[in-house]
Amino acid sequence: MSERCLEIGLLLYPGAQLAAVHGLGDLFTVANRMAAGQGRKGLPRLRVSHWQADEAGCVRRVFDSLPQGDGAPQVVILPPCLDDDAEQPLADCYRDWLREQHRGGVLLASVCVGAFALAEAGLLDGRTVTTHWALAAQMAARFPLVQVLPERMVIDDGDLITAGGLMAWTDLGLALVTRLLGPTIAAETARFLVVDLNRESQRHFSSFAPSLDHGDAAVLAVQRWLQGEGGAEASLADMAARAGLGERTFLRRFRSATGMKPTEYCQQLRVTKARELLEFTRQSIEQVAWQVGYGDSGAFRKVFTRLVGLSPGDYRRRFGTAAR
Template sequence: MSGRCLEIGLLLYPGVQLAAVYGLGDLFTVANDMAASQEREGTDRLRVSHWQIDDAGKVRRVFDSHPQAEGTPQVVILPPCLDASAGYALEMAYCRWLERLHASGVTLASVCAGAFPLAEAGLLEGRSVTTHWALAGELAERYPNVQVLPERMVVDDGDLITAGGLMAWTDLGLALVTRLLGPTIAAETARFLVVDLNRESQRQFSSFVPSFDHGDAAVLNVQQWLQGPAMVEANLAGMAARAGLGERTFLRRFRAATGLKPTEYCQQLRVNRARDLLEHSRQSIEQVAWQVGYQDSGAFRKVFARLVGLSPGDYRRRFGTAAR
């Protein structure tokens, strides 16, 4: 029996770097070959598609590696853009298409200047992102509600993944292979291509990756809200109000959609954010606990150890980069 066909769409907007478009396609082809070599039944594979505005002004597939397959993309990538003359803005048809996809649970990703069109479409408000170091100041100035982390190669913020420089499409590609096909396939793909499978890509796999494609719009609205600053002080009443549901109905639908109770889900998100701070900042563990929503650092340490298997201090000593 064959496994799932997981579609990754590449947006061919004006000025897009074609080397990244075709390079990502080659990377995902190699990943499929590595997965096929496992000789296991039910192995998933990656479907690569290209999307572009047609003469009628609609965004359509213009290339499909598995044209016999059905469904919509799990991920859509905005590759780098080499043409700054347009201000990195997208045509409205592209913006509306991305908004609809994101609202339905599709993960959006960008490389380098590809973060600008996502920001212009209003999809990065309150989120953490990265871009090319030379563009970070401009991105932060133009979109003050976006937290820009130029020192990072890849920032995985759940349903939004951004990568840094022009060649960071390799890092993004491997991160997506890790998420969709698993760390073994990602490691074999990197080895075959003779590129580094950096620690961040492995960390992204082991971190909590929420499901956004369950089809419950009210729950998805809450999930996307929690990916921003609301995560810190979120409570059941606030989440239910955001969903426009009574608390008992919200609890039932949230668990059905995500597989977790809202409190468990928030714990996972907070620990994910704490791991990021422990790796990349020099803040004390107490400060980290407070930033992710725990006023009691003792409670934070217990939750962190239960979900990660290491204490916050041991995790920082093993994976921290800020002091190196």
């Protein structure tokens, strides 16, 4: 009886990160090895192929780990991209091919910028997705029918799976192994590759990048003042006075310009400063809380954990560089 295979296609669109392409191929090779070592009957062998548009604009298979095989992919992955123009629209042939694959029942998956291609093809409308945390705002603005959750590492929406930042290809690969070969093989694959299984959040990798190009000079002046103060001890009355506006008008214009309430904005600034102190100093968490404007360290811990996804202590243990 011939071996049952399940083909995973990797789309080599312009600028696709080859490290992720080849890394995913290696991950699926290891998964096949783990499955064979288990001696479990009925598991398919994962076959990896690469797909790329030719000069005529036809998307074709250009590599196959089992070249004697036939058929079509059951999964197609859009890898991340490192090019400066990574968010430029894909050629029509790629978008048309993705729509055709989806109509045919193929599971589509993306990492980082790859989600933009799925959105351009109209496949993410009404869906909840993730992408690199630094691109979330841009994606939400370009594709208002898509709900973007940048804090999530992987979102499995059945026929569509999206993964977060550049290295989230490992998370996507393991999620696919879990679905296709089962959680035991996925756990053994992760253990062999020495990578974490089931990472849920990318919030603790993100950084606060406020909008400064909104064109509201009064709000921008307050933002620059808050940046200098680290967001500490800034009351609504102080901010409105510095903007030369009434409090209600200031609230409306600040939220319109930044997409956030002033209190939320100040929390982000305080937590950003706290992250620096936790990474590069040996100050206690109570000292850090006080320095960024929190008299109650318990309140600081709650805000920090909510925004970062890790407690201050866990964050320091993971990212701290100060001498111990």
